[in-house]
Amino acid sequence: MILHLYALCLGLCMGSFMNVLIYRLPRDLSIVRPPSHCTSCGERVRFYDNIPVISWILLRGRCRFCSSEISFMYPVTEILTGVLVWYSFYRFGLTAQFIHAVLLILVMVSAGLADLFSALDTESFECGIIPDSLIVFGIGGALLMAYIVREDVRFAVYGAAVGFMALFIPALLYRLIRKREGMGFGDIKLVAVAGAFLGVKSIFFVVFASALMGAVIGIIWQFAARKRDIMIPFGPFISAAALIYLFFETTMDKLLYGI
Numbered sequence: 001m002i003l004h005l006y007a008l009c010l011g012l013c014m015g016s017f018m019n020v021l022i023y024r025l026p027r028d029l030s031i032v033r034p035p036s037h038c039t040s041c042g043e044r045v046r047f048y049d050n051i052p053v054i055s056w057i058l059l060r061g062r063c064r065f066c067s068s069e070i071s072f073m074y075p076v077t078e079i080l081t082g083v084l085v086w087y088s089f090y091r092f093g094l095t096a097q098f099i100h101a102v103l104l105i106l107v108m109v110s111a112g113l114a115d116l117f118s119a120l121d122t123e124s125f126e127c128g129i130i131p132d133s134l135i136v137f138g139i140g141g142a143l144l145m146a147y148i149v150r151e152d153v154r155f156a157v158y159g160a161a162v163g164f165m166a167l168f169i170p171a172l173l174y175r176l177i178r179k180r181e182g183m184g185f186g187d188i189k190l191v192a193v194a195g196a197f198l199g200v201k202s203i204f205f206v207v208f209a210s211a212l213m214g215a216v217i218g219i220i221w222q223f224a225a226r227k228r229d230i231m232i233p234f235g236p237f238i239s240a241a242a243l244i245y246l247f248f249e250t251t252m253d254k255l256l257y258g259i
């Protein structure tokens with residue numbers, strides 16, 4: 001029981017750190033300096049105001065100094081990460097598999113949300129951004145975990161290579177035929193990271209499920225916004241598909257391949 005609580009707390013704290021990554025990496029800001037501060041008044045966040053979820057509730061979602069609003073997405077990211085990390089512990093126990101899952105959660109949730117929030121922030125960005133540092137960290141982590149869990153890095157190398165090609169080739173064709181960009185390069189690299197962690201077998205699912213989710217949400221989004229031709233970031237769907245496959249690999253393989 002106590003270990004389950006530890007896992008949840010680890011996830012909440014990880015989510016708190018990921019909020020920093022999600023905000024700062026697309027803006028090319030250092031992730032260590034300056035320490036956490038209010039983005040409105042610049043006042044430093046005191047350590048007792050930096051407790052995941054709880055501080056946000058106690059402060060009622062406002063800065064202690066200037067009362068400007070703190071996005072509800074901060075605690076949402078923390079809760080999401082907390083639940084995912086706890087569920088990984090519940091599923092895999094204290095094993096290398098658990099660390100593998102935690103690394104994948106770190107990369108996928110950060111990359112997906114960085115892409116989503118930078119796409120929504122049209123004042124600062126032209127399109128969603130998936131930070132390269134997350135891609136590099138992800139590939140490195142996947143290679144290391146393939147070595148530890150399977151004693152064979154080829155699992156990650158093949159997964160990354162096939163994952164990269166799975167979107168790179170269609171994107172290249174689209175560009176040649178339509179003479180415009182169809183898919184961001186960040187999305188292509190993110191599928192490569194998913195492939196590195198989850199293996200070649202996962203790629204068809206990741207591409208298929210993310211495209212399906214993206215199409216459904218995209219249609220709803222266009223209706224809600226009453227606008228056509230909105231650029232919907234694809235990163236969040238790739239991340240969601242990768243995490244679904246992480247936890248439900250057997251079920252998804254059965255659905256797709258009947259094995």
Ligand SMILES: [Zn+2]
Binds near residue numbers: 038043063
């Ligand atoms: Zn403030």
